[in-house]
Structures are given as C-alpha cells and as structure tokens.
Amino acid sequence: MSIDISKMRNIxxxxxxxxxxxxxSERILFxxxxxxxxxxxxxxxxxxxVMDGMExxxxxxxxxxxxxxxxxxxxxxxNVIDTPGHVDFxxxxxxxxxxxxxxxxxxxxxxxxxxxxxxxxxxxxRYHVPRIAFINKCDRTGANPLRVRMQLRExxxxxxxxxxxxxxxxxKLEGVVDLxxxxxxxxxxxxxxxxxxAEIPAHLVADxxxxxxxxxxxxxxxxxDLAEAYLEGAETEDMIHAAVRKGTLAEQFVxxxxxxxxxxxxxxxxxxxxTRYLPDPSEVRNIALDLDKNxxxxxxxxxEKLPTVALGFKLEDGKYGQLTYVRIYQGQIKKGDELxxxxxxxRFKVGRLVRMNSSxxxxxxxxxxxxxxxxxxxxxxxxxxxxxxxLNYAMSSMFVPNPVIDLxxxxxxxxxxxxxxxxxxxxTKEDPTFHxxxxxxxxxxxxxxxxxxxxxxxxxxxxxxxxxxxxTGKPQVAYRExxxxxxxxxxxxxxxxxxxxxxxxxxxxxxxxxEKDYEFVDAIKGGSIPNEYIPSCDKGFKESxxxxxxxxxxxxxxxATINDGASHPVDSSxxxxxxxxxxxxxxxxxxxxxxxxxxxxxxSIEGPQEFxxxxxxxxxxxRGIILSSTEDDTxxxxxxxxxxxxxxxxxxxxxxxxxxxxxxxMEFAKYGKVPNAVAETLIKEYEAKRKAEQK
Amino acid sequence: MVKQDLIERSPVRNFEKSLGGGxxxxxxxxxxxKKGLGKTSILVQLGIDKLLQGxxxxxxxxxxxxxHVMTWYEDIFNELAKKKNLDKxxxxxxxxxxxxxxxxxxxxxxxxxxxxxxxxxLAEGGSKPEAIIIDGYDFTKALPESMDQMKSFAKxxxxxxxxxxxxxxxxxxxxxxxxxxxxxxxxxxFLDPKNDCIQIKVLKEHGKADYxxxxxxxxxxxxxxxx
Numbered sequence: 001m002s003i004d005i006s007k008m009r010n011i012x013x014x015x016x017x018x019x020x021x022x023x024x025s026e027r028i029l030f031x032x033x034x035x036x037x038x039x040x041x042x043x044x045x046x047x048x049x050v051m052d053g054m055e056x057x058x059x060x061x062x063x064x065x066x067x068x069x070x071x072x073x074x075x076x077x078x079n080v081i082d083t084p085g086h087v088d089f090x091x092x093x094x095x096x097x098x099x100x101x102x103x104x105x106x107x108x109x110x111x112x113x114x115x116x117x118x119x120x121x122x123x124x125x126r127y128h129v130p131r132i133a134f135i136n137k138c139d140r141t142g143a144n145p146l147r148v149r150m151q152l153r154e155x156x157x158x159x160x161x162x163x164x165x166x167x168x169x170x171x172k173l174e175g176v177v178d179l180x181x182x183x184x185x186x187x188x189x190x191x192x193x194x195x196x197x198a199e200i201p202a203h204l205v206a207d208x209x210x211x212x213x214x215x216x217x218x219x220x221x222x223x224x225d226l227a228e229a230y231l232e233g234a235e236t237e238d239m240i241h242a243a244v245r246k247g248t249l250a251e252q253f254v255x256x257x258x259x260x261x262x263x264x265x266x267x268x269x270x271x272x273x274x275t276r277y278l279p280d281p282s283e284v285r286n287i288a289l290d291l292d293k294n295x296x297x298x299x300x301x302x303x304e305k306l307p308t309v310a311l312g313f314k315l316e317d318g319k320y321g322q323l324t325y326v327r328i329y330q331g332q333i334k335k336g337d338e339l340x341x342x343x344x345x346x347r348f349k350v351g352r353l354v355r356m357n358s359s360x361x362x363x364x365x366x367x368x369x370x371x372x373x374x375x376x377x378x379x380x381x382x383x384x385x386x387x388x389x390x391l392n393y394a395m396s397s398m399f400v401p402n403p404v405i406d407l408x409x410x411x412x413x414x415x416x417x418x419x420x421x422x423x424x425x426x427x428t429k430e431d432p433t434f435h436x437x438x439x440x441x442x443x444x445x446x447x448x449x450x451x452x453x454x455x456x457x458x459x460x461x462x463x464x465x466x467x468x469x470x471x472t473g474k475p476q477v478a479y480r481e482x483x484x485x486x487x488x489x490x491x492x493x494x495x496x497x498x499x500x501x502x503x504x505x506x507x508x509x510x511x512x513x514x515e516k517d518y519e520f521v522d523a524i525k526g527g528s529i530p531n532e533y534i535p536s537c538d539k540g541f542k543e544s545x546x547x548x549x550x551x552x553x554x555x556x557x558x559x560a561t562i563n564d565g566a567s568h569p570v571d572s573s574x575x576x577x578x579x580x581x582x583x584x585x586x587x588x589x590x591x592x593x594x595x596x597x598x599x600x601x602x603x604s605i606e607g608p609q610e611f612x613x614x615x616x617x618x619x620x621x622x623r624g625i626i627l628s629s630t631e632d633d634t635x636x637x638x639x640x641x642x643x644x645x646x647x648x649x650x651x652x653x654x655x656x657x658x659x660x661x662x663x664x665x666m667e668f669a670k671y672g673k674v675p676n677a678v679a680e681t682l683i684k685e686y687e688a689k690r691k692a693e694q695k
Numbered sequence: 696m697v698k699q700d701l702i703e704r705s706p707v708r709n710f711e712k713s714l715g716g717g718x719x720x721x722x723x724x725x726x727x728x729k730k731g732l733g734k735t736s737i738l739v740q741l742g743i744d745k746l747l748q749g750x751x752x753x754x755x756x757x758x759x760x761x762x763h764v765m766t767w768y769e770d771i772f773n774e775l776a777k778k779k780n781l782d783k784x785x786x787x788x789x790x791x792x793x794x795x796x797x798x799x800x801x802x803x804x805x806x807x808x809x810x811x812x813x814x815x816x817l818a819e820g821g822s823k824p825e826a827i828i829i830d831g832y833d834f835t836k837a838l839p840e841s842m843d844q845m846k847s848f849a850k851x852x853x854x855x856x857x858x859x860x861x862x863x864x865x866x867x868x869x870x871x872x873x874x875x876x877x878x879x880x881x882x883x884x885f886l887d888p889k890n891d892c893i894q895i896k897v898l899k900e901h902g903k904a905d906y907x908x909x910x911x912x913x914x915x916x917x918x919x920x921x922x
Binding site: 154157609612613617619620625626627629630631639 | 762765796797798799800801804805813816820821822
C-alpha cells in the first residue's frame with residue numbers, strides 16, 4: 001500500500017495540563033472510527049482513555065509518555081502524537097515536537113492562555129512547528145473563546161483569527177458558525193456524529209460577517225489572488241483555504257477552532273482544519289548532519305528510492321520486548337532490511353514492523369517516507385538515528401538540558417535491587433534528562449532529573465512496572481563550584497624514598513572563563529615539561545574538577561594554563577605529573593576565591609488577582625526575584641527567578657496559600673551565585689558530613 | 696569606566712539640573728509627545744539611572760508585554776555600556792535586573808487603585824520601589840480621581856513617579872488631556888522634533904511654566920544627548 005504523501009499528517013496535541021488534551025485525542029480516534037466507545041480520562045467507566053498507556057497516568061489523570069497513533073480522516077492518514085502536559089517532562093514534549101510537522105494547540109475556554117501554554121508555545125516556536133489552535137471546553141461555565149483568542153495574540157504574540165464562532169456557550173453550546181462557508185454546523189445524535197449543516201441563526205449573522213471580514217483581511221496578506229477576489233467580492237472557499245494554509249505553514253497565521261471534546265462538539269471541523277491547514281511531511285524541511293563530513297548539514301528528501309534515514313524518538317517497554325517508535329524522514333523501512341544505528345555504530349536487521357493504534361498494533365511490511373512506525377526488539381536509545389545505504393547521518397542533536405536535582409535511592413530488599421538496575425537502565429535510555437550513577441563514597445545510587453515530580457514519577461514507575469520498592473533520600477540540588485579570580489600555582493610532587501621515585505613540578509595559573517566548563521592551555525616553552533607528560537597534567541586538572549573543595553560539587557568555568565615545570569630523567573612518570581597537577585590545583589583553588597553556584601529556576605505563577613500579595617510574598621520568602629507581573633481584572637501572572645533549593649514542596653505551599661486556585665510552572669534558567677550566608681551553611685554542613693564519615 | 700563614573704557623568708544629571716532637580720520623591724512628572732519620538736526611551740533611561748544608583752524601580756506598562764519592556768532596558772543598557780566602555784557590564788546588568796520589577800496591566804479593565812494595590816503588595820513583600828515609571832497610560836481615558844490617588848500614594852511612600860502621555864500637538868500650556876490633572880503634576884515635558892534632534896521643552900516645572908532647555912535626544916539612538 002502506497003500512501004500519497006500529500007494526504008499524510010504528523011501532528012501533535014500540545015496543551016496546558018487539564019485543558020482536555022487526552023479527551024480530545026480520544027475523540028479524534030473515535031471520529032476516525034478506530035475505537036467504538038468513548039472513554040473518559042479519569043476512568044469513570046473504569047476503562048480509561050486509550051492514549052494513556054500507563055496505569056500511573058490513569059491514576060493521576062495526566063499523560064506522561066507520548067504514544068503515536070495512526071488514524072484515517074476522510075482520505076487522509078494522520079499520525080497523532082500525544083505529548084505529555086506536565087512541564088517536568090518537557091524533554092518528552094520536546095522529543096515529540098522533533099517528529100511533528102504540525103500541532104494543535106489546545107486551550108481551555110475558561111483558563112485561556114496559562115503558564116504552561118506559554119512554555120509549550122515557546123517549544124513549538126523553537127522547533128518551528130506550524131499550529132492551529134483549538135479552544136476546548138466551551139461547554140464550561142465562564143467559557144469565553146473570544147477572550148482566549150485575544151490572549152493568543154497578546155500573551156503569545158500569535159496572529160490568531162477565528163475560523164468559527166460558537167452557537168451558544170456554556171451549557172447552551174450547540175455548534176459552531178463556520179466563517180469560511182458561512183454556514184452553521186450542528187453536532188447531533190449520540191456522540192455528536194451526525195453533523196447537520198444549516199443557515200446561520202439570525203442573531204449571529206452580524207457577528208459572523210464581522211469576524212469573516214477580519215479573517216479575510218488577515219488571510220489576504222498571504223495571497224494576492226484572494227486579495228483581488230475579495231475586493232471584487234468574488235472570493236471562493238478554496239482561495240480562503242489556500243491563503244490560510246500558506247500563512248499557517250509560514251508560522252505567521254494561527255487559525256482558531258473551538259468546541260468541546262467532552263460534549264462532542266466541533267471535533268470534525270477541527271480535523272478538517274488539520275488536513276487543510278497543517279503541512280504534509282514533504283512540506284517541512286528536515287536537516288540531518290553528515291557524520292562523515294564533519295557534521296555538514298544535509299537536506300533530506302521524501303523519496304522512497306533514496307537510502308533510509310529515520311529517527312527513533314520513543315522507546316516503550318511492552319510485553320514482547322522493547323518497542324521503538326521511528327519517524328522515517330527519507331527512503332523506506334522494510335521488513336528484513338539492514339539498518340545502521342549511527343550513534344551506537346551498529347548494524348541491525350529489521351524484524352517485526354508494526355503500526356500503532358494506541359495499545360493495539362497492526363503488523364505491516366514496510367514504512368513509507370514521512371510515516372511513523374514502530375520496530376520490535378531493536379537495541380537502541382531514544383534519539384538514535386537509523387540509516388540505510390551506507391549513510392552515516394545523525395538527525396540534528398536535540399537540545400538536552402542538564403539535570404538540576406539529585407535523589408539517592410536504596411532498594412528495600414534483594415529482589416528490588418536486581419530489578420532496580422533493570423529499571424534504571426531502561427529509564428536512562430528512554431529519557432536523556434534522567435541520569436543515574438553510584439556515588440563512590442556513600443555507595444548509594446543517585447538518580448538525577450529535571451524536578452521533584454520528574455524523579456517521583458520514576459520512583460513510582462519502578463514500583464509499578466518493575467515491582468521494585470526503593471527508599472528515597474532527601475532531594476539534593478545539583479550545586480556547582482566556580483572560581484572568581486585568577487590564581488597561580490607552582491607545585492612539586494616528590495616521592496624519592498626507596499623503590500622507584502616520583503617527581504614532577506608544574507607551574508601556571510587557573511582563571512575563570514564563561515563560555516566553557518573547562519579548558520586546558522599548554523604554554524610551556526623550552527620543554528621544561530616533556531611533551532609526553534602534558535596530557536597527564538590535563539588529566540590531573542580534570543580529576544580535580546570533579547569535586548570542589550568547598551562542598552564537594554563539580555567545578556565549572558575554569559581554564560588551567562601551565563607555563564613552567566620540571567622533570568626528572570628517571571623518576572618522572574604519568575602519575576607523577578597527574579599528582580603534581582592535582583597538588584598545584586589544590587594550592588591555587590582557595591586563592592582563586594571559589595564560590596558556590598546553584599541552579600536558578602524561572603518560575604511562573606498564575607492565579608486569581610486577589611492572591612497576588614500572597615504570591616509576591618511566597619517569592620520573596622524564597623530568595624526569589626520578581627521579574628514581572630501581568631494583570632487583568634481577574635487573573636495575575638507573576639514571572640520570577642527562584643533558586644531551586646527553595647522550591648522543594650512549593651506546590652503544596654502554593655496550593656494552601658491560594659486555596660488551590662493558583663498554579664505554577666518552572667524550568668531551569670541559569671546557574672547563579674549562592675549568597676554568602678547560605679554558602680557558609682552549605683560549607684559547614686559539608687564539613688560536618690565529612691567529619692562524620694571519617695570517624 | 697566604573698559604575699560610579701557612569702552615574703556621575705550621566706546626561707540624566709544635566710537633565711535633572713535643568714529641571715530644578717527633576718522629579719523628587721512624592722512628585723509626579725509627565726513626558727508628553729506624539730508617538731515614536733522617544734518617550735519610552737527617556738523613561739527607560741531614567742529607570743536605568745535610578746537602578747544604577749541602587750534604587751528599586753517598578754516599571755508599569757499599559758501597552759507593552761513585560762518581555763518587550765525588558766528588551767528596552769537591555770538595549771538601552773547595552774548602548775550605554777558600550778558608549779561609556781563600562782567595566783564588568785554583565786555584573787552591573789545582573790544587579791539592575793534584580794532591582795527592577797515590570798508590571799503589565801490592561802487599562803480597560805484595571806483601575807489606578809489596583810495598580811496602587813499591586814505596588815503596595817510588592818512593598819509589603821519587601822520590594823519597595825523608590826521610583827515608578829508608568830508607560831502607555833492613556834490620559835484621555837483616565838478617571839478624574841486617578842491622579843489624586845496616585846499623587847497621595849507617591850507622597851505616602853515617598854516615591855518619584857514618571858508618566859508618559861501621548862498627545863497630538865502642544866501650543867503653549869498643558870495639553871488638554873493633562874489639564875484636568877494639572878495640580879497633581881509637578882513636571883511636564885514636551886518632545887519637539889527638530890531637523891537634527893529632538894528638543895525637550897518644559898511646559899511646567901514646579902512653579903514655572905513654558906521655557907526651553909538645552910536638553911536634546913539623539914535622533915539615532917534616542918538617548919539623552921551629552922552636553
């Protein structure tokens with residue numbers, strides 16, 4: 001079966017938590033006739049939505065992992081990629097965005113553009129994903145889609161225009177007025193499957209004319225044909241569609257649809273919007289890096305005949321082994337093909353090839369360019385590129401933030417400890433922001449991630465999926481140390497008592513740098529240190545950076561320069577120069593006035609205006625800086641920078657001081673200097689801990 | 696140049712001197728002109744000057760998103776730092792940012808009392824500003840009592856407040872939209888575009904009225920020109 005690429009769409013659904021994204025995904029599947037009954041996310045009927053694969057998600061009512069599902073809408077094939085809504089899982093969101101060609105930005109008609117919508121929209125912008133907006137929950141009390149449209153413009157700076165107007169709102173929502181055809185659409189029958197097209201109700205005609213005019217004025221910017229025809233009053237539906245599509249693909253126009261997924265209103269029209277205005281895979285320029293040519297950029301083309309280039313963007317551990325979701329960018333993948341994993345530098349054979357309809361799968365023989373398929377039993381990590389025909393490409397590296405929080409975990413019993421290793425191995429492969437290591441001093445396993453909730457979810461998953469119970473320590477902020485000024489060293493390492501001796505002298509200086517974590521400069525003249533020992537010096541400094549003398553955290557932003565030294569014809573060795581460098585570093589480090597750095601988070605808090613004072617107070621109590629605050633008559637949003645160490649347990653405190661009406665989102669902003677008073681406490685704690693360990 | 700020199704040699708010193716000390720704590724000043732002549736630029740320069748001196752500043756914007764306002768500060772600071780070759784510019788900038796709070800309101804739905812309430816909430820939380828910059832406020836829509844409220848708030852907390860006002864033209868005396876509030880306004884300036892520069896004229900300054908100054912804006916950078 002060959003699929004016409006212009007009839008293919010890879011779309012994601014991006015939204016703020018609780019704006020009804022999973023319900024919407026469910027309805028899309030339903031209308032595309034893939035599942036037979038509609039289930040609610042929170043499992044009122046005990047079945048639960050199909051898109052949320054994991055039990056845990058079902059329990060919390062949020063979607064954590066993205067699954068890709070293929071559906072047919074009219075004669076179009078749509079791959080729907082469900083993306084997680086919580087900001088702690090943004091790597092999941094970002095990874096999904098990489099494989100999307102277009103997105104539906106879902107907004108709540110009451111909540112409007114919320115803090116997370118802003119984060120999600122920023123991500124869409126970063127990956128240049130064209131989008132349409134869907135204002136959901138128009139059946140809720142206080143629904144105001146036109147206000148949300150204004151927020152799309154004001155808060156997100158999007159050129160958003162209504163494609164529809166609501167017929168009735170809140171519990172009177174009946175359908176929508178389509179501003180292109182100038183007809184009223186009603187969604188009737190059980191589950192809204194019967195779409196009735198009628199004349200626009202008389203009381204809405206004036207409004208419909210006004211908004212259509214607005215829409216056409218804006219759309220005319222993208223098409224001269226439409227502009228001309230519009231002047232003569234001869235515009236056709238096709239012209240409008242073409243102009244809106246052009247603007248949307250250029251990311252300069254956002255068509256706004258509305259409805260209620262829960263009440264089955266407006267979904268079909270939105271699906272038409274997806275097929276009409278979002279791009280097919282060939283309309284998106286994708287670039288790979290040629291690893292054989294020093295990462296030169298190569299534009300990929302959706303030709304079946306060309307060698308395969310595909311990206312594994314998502315791993316899932318199923319009953320039958322590891323399932324890898326793959327987006328094909330060029331060429332095709334056939335059963336029995338041999339592909340090359342360019343990161344692992346390994347060849348593998350394509351065994352079973354499937355297409356996912358959520359938890360049900362369908363065996364297929366080949367995947368075409370632009371498609372999303374899943375491979376069985378491939379050993380790989382998420383984000384790996386697979387190539388055929390001798391290519392050695394990598395899809396451009398994705399932006400991966402460093403983890404900011406550490407948590408120690410200890411298995412409760414022997415069985416758990418075996419399972420723990422398995423689970424951690426899996427999680428680190430799935431999620432590049434999740435790290436783990438064994439601390440050589442305490443012999444404890446440390447997991448690292450992007451926030452408290454991020455790590456909590458993995459601890460939960462260990463329990464549920466791997467039957468592995470662990471005890472967790474107190475979350476620990478990932479501090480860094482950095483020097484603030486230049487300092488010199490001149491150190492001689494000497495051990496010449498019996499046996500083979502050790503001798504090495506190293507002199508030079510260390511200084512702070514901004515661009516890099518570490519740099520080594522060899523400024524030795526006249527060979528006072530023989531060339532063969534220079535790498536040993538570098539190694540000695542690198543070793544020293546792993547653990548700062550203040551509180552034992554890694555040192556960043558340092559350049560070490562060596563400019564003099566001495567060696568001994570017999571007693572000098574690799575290890576002697578390594579130790580000399582370590583000694584030299586120790587000598588200079590305290591002189592270079594080291595400081596402790598801590599992760600500073602960008603925290604956006606949003607809530608009713610009456611709690612504004614409380615919100616300001618909460619930020620100030622946490623050593624936070626208020627950057628800005630935006631208010632209208634009811635809502636206020638405060639943007640601030642707060643040290644991560646002060647953010648533990650914040651959700652509970654925020655909830656209790658705002659009657660649960662405020663919410664926040666948080667992401668890593670930068671590393672900043674810890675104030676002296678706090679630094680002193682940290683240093684004291686570290687010293688006390690070290691003393692205790694020595695006893 | 697170090698920070699102290701930047702403060703001492705700032706054209707804002709001359710600006711204040713020419714205006715009988717400028718706008719002092721508890722007073723209100725207004726910069727009026729047509730669109731696009733540099734009102735926001737002057738306000739941001741005044742804000743940066745206060746911030747450099749270690750004061751806290753609240754910048755209220757009715758017409759621009761908070762991040763646009765931040766970009767204004769960023770651009771003007773960079774311009775100043777480059778022009779004067781400032782030492783440790785990045786550190787100084789970080790310090791400024793930590794003392795500045797940007798507030799963004801929609802004038803259609805937010806009254807002056809609410810603006811005052813928000814700033815009071817900030818003050819109670821420990822971030823009391825010494826100066827407030829209010830940009831994009833539409834005086835033609837202002838409620839009659841709003842300036843009285845602002846003035847007594849300024850006096851109560853001893854804060855200097857600068858507004859900008861959009862006006863079409865000015866012959867002698869105060870423009871019509873500011874007339875009603877005359878008693879609350881201590882300084883009113885008018886930007887008058889000339890061929891090679893933008894002249895700052897005084898419409899009212901404490902007891903005095905209608906005189907011209909040697910204060911100018913550079914047309915390219917919209918910075919207050921050095922003497």
